[in-house]
Amino acid sequence: MSVLAIVPLNNGRPTKGGLEAASYAAAFAKDQGLEAIALVAGSIQTDGDLGATGVVRVLQCSDELTDSSQWTRLAAAAAQECGAKTVVLTHDHTGRAIGPRLAVRLNAGMVSGVTALPQAGAVRKNVFSGKAMADVEVSSEVVVYSVTPNAFGVRDGGSPAAVTAFSAEVGDAREQVTGFDPASADGQTPLPEAELVVSAGRGLKGPENWGIVEDLAKALGATTACSRPVSDIGWRPHHEHVGQTGITIRPNLYIAAGISGAIQHLAGVNQSKVIVVVNTDPEAPFFKAADYGIVGDAFEVLPRLTAAIKALDA
Amino acid sequence: MKILVCISQAPDTTSRIAFTDEGKTFDSSGVQYIVNPYDEWYALVRGIELKEAHGGTVTTMTVGGAVCDPVIRKALAIGADDAVRMDAEPTDAMQTAQLIASYAKDQAFDLILCGKETIDHNGSMVPAMIAEMLDWPFVALATHLEVEGNAATLKREAAGGIEHVKVNLPLVLSAAKGMAEQRIPNMRGIMSARSKALNVEQADGTAMSAVRQFSLPPEKGACKIIPADQAEELIRLLREEAKAI
Ligand SMILES: Cc1cc2nc3c(=O)[nH]c(=O)nc-3n(C[C@H](O)[C@H](O)[C@H](O)COP(=O)(O)OP(=O)(O)OC[C@H]3O[C@@H](n4cnc5c(N)ncnc54)[C@H](O)[C@@H]3O)c2cc1C
Numbered sequence: 001m002s003v004l005a006i007v008p009l010n011n012g013r014p015t016k017g018g019l020e021a022a023s024y025a026a027a028f029a030k031d032q033g034l035e036a037i038a039l040v041a042g043s044i045q046t047d048g049d050l051g052a053t054g055v056v057r058v059l060q061c062s063d064e065l066t067d068s069s070q071w072t073r074l075a076a077a078a079a080q081e082c083g084a085k086t087v088v089l090t091h092d093h094t095g096r097a098i099g100p101r102l103a104v105r106l107n108a109g110m111v112s113g114v115t116a117l118p119q120a121g122a123v124r125k126n127v128f129s130g131k132a133m134a135d136v137e138v139s140s141e142v143v144v145y146s147v148t149p150n151a152f153g154v155r156d157g158g159s160p161a162a163v164t165a166f167s168a169e170v171g172d173a174r175e176q177v178t179g180f181d182p183a184s185a186d187g188q189t190p191l192p193e194a195e196l197v198v199s200a201g202r203g204l205k206g207p208e209n210w211g212i213v214e215d216l217a218k219a220l221g222a223t224t225a226c227s228r229p230v231s232d233i234g235w236r237p238h239h240e241h242v243g244q245t246g247i248t249i250r251p252n253l254y255i256a257a258g259i260s261g262a263i264q265h266l267a268g269v270n271q272s273k274v275i276v277v278v279n280t281d282p283e284a285p286f287f288k289a290a291d292y293g294i295v296g297d298a299f300e301v302l303p304r305l306t307a308a309i310k311a312l313d314a
Numbered sequence: 315m316k317i318l319v320c321i322s323q324a325p326d327t328t329s330r331i332a333f334t335d336e337g338k339t340f341d342s343s344g345v346q347y348i349v350n351p352y353d354e355w356y357a358l359v360r361g362i363e364l365k366e367a368h369g370g371t372v373t374t375m376t377v378g379g380a381v382c383d384p385v386i387r388k389a390l391a392i393g394a395d396d397a398v399r400m401d402a403e404p405t406d407a408m409q410t411a412q413l414i415a416s417y418a419k420d421q422a423f424d425l426i427l428c429g430k431e432t433i434d435h436n437g438s439m440v441p442a443m444i445a446e447m448l449d450w451p452f453v454a455l456a457t458h459l460e461v462e463g464n465a466a467t468l469k470r471e472a473a474g475g476i477e478h479v480k481v482n483l484p485l486v487l488s489a490a491k492g493m494a495e496q497r498i499p500n501m502r503g504i505m506s507a508r509s510k511a512l513n514v515e516q517a518d519g520t521a522m523s524a525v526r527q528f529s530l531p532p533e534k535g536a537c538k539i540i541p542a543d544q545a546e547e548l549i550r551l552l553r554e555e556a557k558a559i
Binding site for chain 1: 325327328331333351352355406407408411430433434435436437438439440441442443445446447449451452453454455457467469470471472473474475476477478479480481482488491492521522523524525526527528529530531534535537538539540541542543545546548549551552553556558559
C-alpha cells in the first residue's frame, strides 16, 4: 500500500503546488508507515526534485496531458497499480479539474483545500472563504485530498527517488489547448502560489499610479494583487482580484496599500501569515486584521519601503 | 442550445460566521442567503447571454430544501427559463453531484455551467464530479466561453496565465471572474419569475464525507503601528521579528 501524489509539471519541472502535494503525501505516508509515490506526465530532469520531498518513487508517463479525463484515467490506473488508498493533489486549477473526477472514478470521498495532515480521522480545511475552519471526516476506503497552496509547504531532505516509466489507457483528448496568455511579462510567481504579495486598492486613485506598487513588488520579488473594485473598473486585470469573490491566498506576507479592509476582501487574505496595512485613515477596518500598520499616504510610504528594501539588499 | 446552470444558495458575504451545537452546525439565525456569487455573476449570466445569442433554454439546478426557493426565484428573475430543485439535504459534494448528474443524464443538455466554488464550503468539487459521472469534458476556472455550433472555445486560469482551450459540446465548466458581468434583475424579470416553473425532483445520492467540527480562526493580536516616516523600521521588523522577508 502507498500514498499517491499527483504532480503537475510546468516547463519540465514540478510546480510548487505539485511539490507541496508530494510533501504532504510523503509526510502522511510516514505517519502511516507507508511509502509515497509521485505521478507525473511529461518529461522531467532526473527525479524533478521529488525525492527531496520524501517520495520514494516517481511514476512517469511520457505524454504531457492537459485533458482532465485523460489525467483522471492515468491517475486512477496509477492508484490501482500502487494500491494507493490515499491520493493527494494540489488545490489549484489542476487539482480542481482532476481531483473530483478521480474521486468519482475511484469511488472515493474527497476533501479539497486541506491545510494540514489528517488527525484523529479528520482533516482540516478552510471554509466560509477563510472565515472559519472545518474538520472533515471521510467514510470511504479510498480518499482524495487536495492541498491548499502555501499551507503545508515544500519539504526537503529526502533522498533521490527512482523514476519508472508508467503508462495506461487514457482514451482520446477532448480538450485541445490552442494558446496561452502569460499573466505577467516579467514572470511573477502566480498569485495562488506567491509567498509575498503586494496589493493595492481604490486608495491608489488610478491605474497610472500602480508604478509604486509594482516597484515595491519587484524589490521584494513579490506578486501584485488588488481589491475587487480596482479590477472591476479595469485598473488591474481580473486575475489580480483577491477576496471572497476573487482568489483566496495565504502568502507569508501580504502588504495592502489603499485598501479599506472590507469583510469580503479580508475573507480572501486573512490567512496570510503576516499582514501589513498602509492606509491614510487610522480607522480603516483593515488595521484590525493587520500585524503591522502604517497610517500614512501610500504615495509616500510605498517608495520609502522600496528604497529601504533596496538598501537592505545592497 | 439547452443549458443547465447549477445554482447554490450561500450566506450573504457580510454574514457573521458562527456555529451552534458545539461547533457542529452553522448558525443561520439572522443570516441572509444569496445566490452564490460565482454561480450568479458568471455561470448564470453567461448562460443567459448564450441563449440570447443562439436561442435555446436556460434551466437552473439547485440541490436543497424549499428554503432555497427564494434564491432560485432570483435566478429566474435574472433570466433563466425554468428551474429544477433536487429535494435533498446533501452533506457533501459527491452526493450533490450524484443528484445533479442523475437528473442531467437523460435531458440532452449541451452545456452545464457551474460557479467555480461556493463561498461557504469552498469545495470546488461538484462541477468536475458531474463531468466524470456523465463522462463529459470539463473545463475548470473558465474565464471566457464562446459557442459556435458544436464547438466551444474557452479561456481558463492556468499556471501563470490564461490558457485557450477548444472542446466539443456537451461540456461541463466551472466559471471564474471574467466570464460575464453581473446583471441586476428588472421589475419585469421579477414579475415573470413568479410564474416560471420550479420543478421539484427526487433522486438518490450517497455522501462519503461530512464535517465533524467547525471552528473559528484564532483572534489576531494587536496591530503594531509604525510611524509613516520610519519605513526602514518596518522592513527591519518584517525581516527580524516576523521573518517574513
Ligand atoms: C458580494 C460581494 C463580494 C465582494 N467580494 C470582494 C472581493 O472578493 N474582494 C474585494 O476586495 N472586495 C470585495 N467586495 C467589495 C468590498 O465590499 C469593498 O467594497 C472593496 O473591498 C473595497 O475596495 P478598496 O478597499 O480598494 O476601496 P475603498 O473601500 O474605497 O477603500 C480605499 C481605502 O484607501 C484608503 N486611502 C485613500 N487614499 C489613500 C492614500 N493616498 N494612501 C493610503 N490609503 C489611502 C482609504 O482610507 C480607504 O480605506 C465584495 C462586495 C460584495 C457585496
